[in-house]
Amino acid sequence: MPAVVSVEHLHKAYGPVVAVEDVSFAVEDGEIFGLLGPNGAGKTTIVECLQGLRRADGGTLRVLGLDPQTQGRELRGRVGSQLQESALPDRIRVWEALDLFASLTPGAADWRMLMEQWGLAGKGKASFASLSGGQRQRLFVALALVNEPQVVFLDEMTTGLDPAARRVAWELVEAIRARGTTVVLVTHFMDEAERLCDRLAVVDRGRVVAAGSPPGLIDLHAPQRLVRFSTTAPDCDFLYRVPGVEAVTRRGESVEVAGTGPVLALVAAALVERGIVPADLRAERATLEEVFLRLTSHRAGEEEA
Amino acid sequence: MTTLRKMVAVELKLFLREPLTVVFALALPLITLFVLGGVFGNTPEAGFYAGVGAMDFYTPAYIGLVLASIGVISIPAHLAGNRERGVLRRFRASSVPAAVVVGSEVAVSLLIALVSGVVLVACALVMYGAAPPQSAWLLMPAFLLSGLVFATLGAMLGTLLPTARAAQAAGMLLWFVMLFLGGAGPPPEVLTGALGWLRHGVPLTYSVGVLQGPWLGTGWNWADAGILAAIGLAAALVTALRFRWE
Numbered sequence: 309m310p311a312v313v314s315v316e317h318l319h320k321a322y323g324p325v326v327a328v329e330d331v332s333f334a335v336e337d338g339e340i341f342g343l344l345g346p347n348g349a350g351k352t353t354i355v356e357c358l359q360g361l362r363r364a365d366g367g368t369l370r371v372l373g374l375d376p377q378t379q380g381r382e383l384r385g386r387v388g389s390q391l392q393e394s395a396l397p398d399r400i401r402v403w404e405a406l407d408l409f410a411s412l413t414p415g416a417a418d419w420r421m422l423m424e425q426w427g428l429a430g431k432g433k434a435s436f437a438s439l440s441g442g443q444r445q446r447l448f449v450a451l452a453l454v455n456e457p458q459v460v461f462l463d464e465m466t467t468g469l470d471p472a473a474r475r476v477a478w479e480l481v482e483a484i485r486a487r488g489t490t491v492v493l494v495t496h497f498m499d500e501a502e503r504l505c506d507r508l509a510v511v512d513r514g515r516v517v518a519a520g521s522p523p524g525l526i527d528l529h530a531p532q533r534l535v536r537f538s539t540t541a542p543d544c545d546f547l548y549r550v551p552g553v554e555a556v557t558r559r560g561e562s563v564e565v566a567g568t569g570p571v572l573a574l575v576a577a578a579l580v581e582r583g584i585v586p587a588d589l590r591a592e593r594a595t596l597e598e599v600f601l602r603l604t605s606h607r608a609g610e611e612e613a
Numbered sequence: 614m615t616t617l618r619k620m621v622a623v624e625l626k627l628f629l630r631e632p633l634t635v636v637f638a639l640a641l642p643l644i645t646l647f648v649l650g651g652v653f654g655n656t657p658e659a660g661f662y663a664g665v666g667a668m669d670f671y672t673p674a675y676i677g678l679v680l681a682s683i684g685v686i687s688i689p690a691h692l693a694g695n696r697e698r699g700v701l702r703r704f705r706a707s708s709v710p711a712a713v714v715v716g717s718e719v720a721v722s723l724l725i726a727l728v729s730g731v732v733l734v735a736c737a738l739v740m741y742g743a744a745p746p747q748s749a750w751l752l753m754p755a756f757l758l759s760g761l762v763f764a765t766l767g768a769m770l771g772t773l774l775p776t777a778r779a780a781q782a783a784g785m786l787l788w789f790v791m792l793f794l795g796g797a798g799p800p801p802e803v804l805t806g807a808l809g810w811l812r813h814g815v816p817l818t819y820s821v822g823v824l825q826g827p828w829l830g831t832g833w834n835w836a837d838a839g840i841l842a843a844i845g846l847a848a849a850l851v852t853a854l855r856f857r858w859e
Contacts, residue, residue, distance in 0.1 A: 359706060361858075384708035394703035397695070399630040404623050409707050411615045451707065 312337050312372060312459055312490045313358060319366035320353050327353040329514035331367075335459075340481065340491040342501040342508030344596075346604055350514040351494045352392055355461045358492070359384055372458055385413060388452030388460035388489070390445075392467075398437035402428055402447055405436065406454060413455035426450045426480070442473035449480055453489070460484060463494040478504060498597040512604045522596050529602055530594035535565040535575045537586035546582065550574045616709065620717035628721060634687065638725050642679045642733035649675070649798070650741050662800055665829060668743040672734065673752075673824035674797040677759055679729045681795075681817050683722045684763025685770060685787050689780035692718060692771025696859060705858040715852060718771075719764040726760045747830030755827055758838060759820040762845035766816065769848040772856050791817035816844050 311334035320328040328350040335341040343351045356362040358371055360380025369376050374383045396405055406419035423429055426446045431439065439447065445465055452460050462481065466474045481504055485491055495501055501508050502522045509519040518525055532554070538561040547556050552569035565575055572591035579586065628634055650668055662670035692715075695701050704714060737743040746752045767784065774780040792798050794808065795817025804812050812818050822837030 361702075361706065381708050381710075384706060389706040391699070391702060391706050394699040394706065396703060397627050397700055399627050400623060404626070408616070408619045408623055411619045412707055412709060451703075455707070 310373070311335055311370075313341075313492060314370045315354070315358070315367065316369075317367040318354060318357060318364055318369060320350075320357060320362065320364050326514055328357075328364075331509075331511065331514065331516050333509045333516060333519060335490060335492055336507075338485070338488060338490055339506040340485050340493055340504050342505035343492065343494045343511055344498070344501045344505075344508050344600065345496065345511035347496060349511045349604075351496075351511050352463055354511070355463055355492060355494055359387060359389060359461060385455060386457060386459075388455065388457035390448045390452045390460070390462045390465055392463045394448075396436040396447075398435065400436050401433050402436070402439070403432040405447065406450060409451050410454045415456070417454050417456050419450070419454055422450045422454060425483075440473075441469055442476060445469065445473070445477055446480065449484070453484065453487075457489060459490045459492065461492045461494070464496070465493075466495070466497065466500060474500070498595065498600050502596040510600060510603055517603045518599070525599050526594050526596060529599040531568045532566055532594060533568065533571050534592045535567070535572050535589070536562065536592070537579070537589040538562045539579075539584050539586050541582070541584050547575060547578060550578050617713045617716055617720075620709075620713050621720045624717050624721045625724065628725065638683065638687075638729050639732060641682055642675060642729050643736060645675050645678060645797075646733065646736055646741065650737075662802075666744070667800075668737060668741045669829065670800075670825070671797065672737040672743045673746075673828035674795075674821045675733055675737070676730050676756065677795070677817055677820040677824050678792060678797040679733055680726050680756070680760045680820065681763045681791055682788055683726050683729065684760070684765075684767040685791075686767075686781070686784040687725075688718050688722055688764060688767030689770035689774060689784045690777050692768060693774055693780035694777035696771075696857065697776055699859070701858045711853075711856050711858075715768050715856070718768060719761065722764045722767070723757075723760045726756075730756060746828040748827040748832075751827035751833055752824070755823045755833075755838075758841060758845075759823060762816065762820065762841050762848070765845045765848040765852065769852045772852050791815045794818070796821040816841065819844070 313335035315334070316332045318328050318331045320326075331350070331354060333341075343354060345351050353362065357364045358369060358376055360376035360383055363377060371383055372386055374386075376383055402423065403419070406423060410416040410419045423432060426449060428443065428446055428450065431443060436444070436447070449462075449465070452462075465481075466477045469477060478500065481491060481493065493501070493504060505522060507519070507521050508525075509516045510525070511517070518529060520528065540561060544556055544558060544563050547553055547565055550567070550571070551574060552571045553565055553567040553575070555566040557564045557566075565571065572589075576589060579589070649671060701714065738745060770783055770787075771780050774783055794804065794812040795815045796812070797817060801812065819837040819841040822834045823841055826832055826834040826837075
């Protein structure tokens with residue numbers, strides 16, 4: 309099956325400022341694909357080019373087999389979009405917005421059902437201005453889905469939401485995928501990307517610096533695991549002989565073993581062999597955040613300079 | 614077409630939900646009548662007002678003034694404001710055609726203008742004893758043409774000016790210049806020298822010419838109608854070429 313979205317060597321500059329240097333990736337049918345990167349990395353420019361809202365300076369783009377440059381209008385009728393920095397008139401009511409946007413597509417979804425599904429049923433007559441951040445977000449998602457799209461682009465949908473509203477938004481994204489809709493998710497939140505994305509591309513300074521599934525990226529870029537336990541045994545240096553172990557640090561009774569590969573199982577076996585059976589043996593692995601910081605750390609250093 | 618109809622309905626409701634704009638649209642023609650009508654009275658004066666009573670002369674001019682206010686003050690601020698706030702961005706992402714965005718603005722302002730116009734004419738006839746139009750049939754196309762041209766001019770200003778504030782300021786400025794030079798304020802006879810020349814540069818002059826013809830019974834003013842239509846077409850062209858979503 310051909311990719312739902314394919315990007316090859318996308319390049320885009322705003323005057324002398326290069327926003328996207330050279331970006332390539334492909335999104336498969338039915339997955340949640342993340343574009344993860346620090347602010348200003350070029351993520352929004354990429355999705356705007358994909359929707360034909362901006363003209364790419366170079367590269368080949370295809371969304372649902374259409375070229376966003378020349379078939380933008382047709383394309384925007386078939387994809388859903390939740391944009392950063394967009395709004396509705398203050399005094400428009402929820403039902404009016406849904407009804408208006410539904411009228412754009414022949415065979416659009418029943419907006420009354422969408423209103424129900426996205427928890428806006430009691431808010432039909434509420435004005436846009438009176439909605440909370442989370443409610444607006446849900447309205448935008450409902451508007452993005454009203455044309456029964458095959459792909460939706462969600463750009464920073466949880467920015468500005470409180471933690472509870474973010475959780476709800478995550479459930480919404482999973483619910484969209486459950487309908488069979490492919491999702492392209494733009495975010496700078498690591499936890500969000502790790503929790504939601506099947507695959508993702510880490511974008512920094514207009515380039516894809518890493519791509520893969522969240523666990524795959526962690527294995528590749530931050531393979532180290534930490535095994536922690538406490539013991540009264542005086543000497544733990546034997547653990548250095550366990551394959552994969554790189555460092556053993558001891559602070560009072562608590563011991564921290566750093567290493568790669570299946571260190572938890574091997575360390576556990578070595579301890580048991582010595583008659584040490586700690587009750588609190590546990591392993592921690594790196595999160596996407598560490599991968600991200602490792603891949604994009606040059607930037608933070610520069611900003612401080 | 615369905616979308617345009619719904620957009621017009623929504624825009625009309627949005628207009629009615631904004632109490633200040635409603636008051637402005639209804640009060641402006643009345644204030645104009647009250648103040649200017651009070652100043653000029655309705656007695657024919659030799660050498661002024663083309664030989665008719667001031668109120669007879671001015672009522673069609675005030676219609677032009679009201680059409681201009683809705684076109685060049687309300688539309689630019691609304692359009693530029695929607696762009697500034699990201700409303701147009703939202704519309705574009707859902708592939709709302711630009712023609713629907715601009716078309717609904719024009720249609721709504723024509724509807725508002727119609728109500729304002731009726732209020733104005735009724736008050737002029739009843740309260741100030743102005744003479745009714747000689748040809749109501751010719752007045753309609755004159756009204757429609759003027760309304761369309763001012764709405765298109767407003768759309769052009771809203772397209773060219775970057776922010777709601779800038780658009781509003783420019784619209785206000787244009788409206789005041791037109792008020793003084795376009796034949797709805799000081800009678801054209803007192804605008805001599807440079808002012809006499811300048812008055813040929815403001816669209817209201819031609820709108821007033823087109824509206825006064827049927828009202829005073831001098832017939833359809835082809836010359837002014839032609840110039841007015843050319844202004845409208847030019848503004849429509851600029852709007853179409855320069856329309857920006859963000």
